Amino acid sequence: xxxxxxxxxxxxxxxxxxxxxxxxxxxxxxxxxxxxxxxxxxxxxxxxxxxxxxxxxxxxxxxxxxxxxxxxxxxxxxxxxxxxxxxxxxxxxxxxxxxxxxxxxxxxxxxxxxxxxxxxx
Amino acid sequence: xxxxxxxxxxxxxxxxxxxxxxxxxxxxxxxxxxxxxxxxxxxxxxxxxxxxxxxxxxxxxxxxxxxxxxxxxxxxxxxxxxxxxxxxxxxxxxxxxxxxxxxxxxxxxxxxxxxxxxxxxxxxxxxxxxxxxxxxxxxxxxxx
Numbered sequence: 001x002x003x004x005x006x007x008x009x010x011x012x013x014x015x016x017x018x019x020x021x022x023x024x025x026x027x028x029x030x031x032x033x034x035x036x037x038x039x040x041x042x043x044x045x046x047x048x049x050x051x052x053x054x055x056x057x058x059x060x061x062x063x064x065x066x067x068x069x070x071x072x073x074x075x076x077x078x079x080x081x082x083x084x085x086x087x088x089x090x091x092x093x094x095x096x097x098x099x100x101x102x103x104x105x106x107x108x109x110x111x112x113x114x115x116x117x118x119x120x121x
Numbered sequence: 122x123x124x125x126x127x128x129x130x131x132x133x134x135x136x137x138x139x140x141x142x143x144x145x146x147x148x149x150x151x152x153x154x155x156x157x158x159x160x161x162x163x164x165x166x167x168x169x170x171x172x173x174x175x176x177x178x179x180x181x182x183x184x185x186x187x188x189x190x191x192x193x194x195x196x197x198x199x200x201x202x203x204x205x206x207x208x209x210x211x212x213x214x215x216x217x218x219x220x221x222x223x224x225x226x227x228x229x230x231x232x233x234x235x236x237x238x239x240x241x242x243x244x245x246x247x248x249x250x251x252x253x254x255x256x257x258x259x260x261x262x263x264x265x
Binding site: 096101102 | 140143211231
């Protein structure tokens with residue numbers, strides 16, 4: 001989130017502090033959904049209130065919205081997710097290289113013993 | 122070979138090792154051997170449902186649960202970070218790692234695949250995801 005300020009962090013934290021907004025975020029995680037359909041999933045909450053919640057999520061950078069004819073389609077922003085996976089991917093590259101070295105060392109040390117075992121059989 | 126997209130996340134890495142599948146297997150299930158390549162401390166209960174925990178020297182703690190063990194061919198466990206550190210947020214139970222060991226001549230080809238946990242198998246998944254995305258964004262925001 002480039003150009004973020006402490007105020008911006010507060011905005012994100014505030015957006016996530018509400019269970020309805022977290023529920024909305026989950027719904028648009030895998031599928032793009034129209035504002036009207038999202039509102040339909042929260043019958044206990046008024047439509048304008050749902051719109052307001054979506055606005056808060058959008059301002060916090062947690063969802064993106066695109067117009068489609070007369071509808072507004074929402075989707076979770078998953079850039080943060082991609083970064084985390086990049087970190088895990090790099091970790092595995094580094095660790096598997098270490099695993100390779102350690103296992104090959106162990107194999108070399110164990111080989112004579114294994115051959116003896118084979119002869120014993 | 123890595124495929125990271127915004128919608129679907131899968132990590133796949135392959136390494137060819139001059140060792141037997143049995144030797145390689147022991148480096149995943151023997152705590153002492155795990156500390157030769159992954160972390161400084163490891164806790165292993167090598168049975169389905171058993172704990173798999175690795176403390177890395179840089180601080181993050183991987184916490185998982187064994188799902189499948191078929192020695193020395195295939196190992197499946199859940200994967201997440203116990204603590205929320207910058208760049209490392211991934212809730213325990215939110216992803217799944219599958220490691221296969223295939224003999225090839227005198228070597229073993231290890232293939233590691235990490236994927237997001239299918240929702241139906243992860244009761245904590247939704248909680249984990251919203252927690253993780255939220256924390257992640259807050260972390261990104263605080264660093265920017």
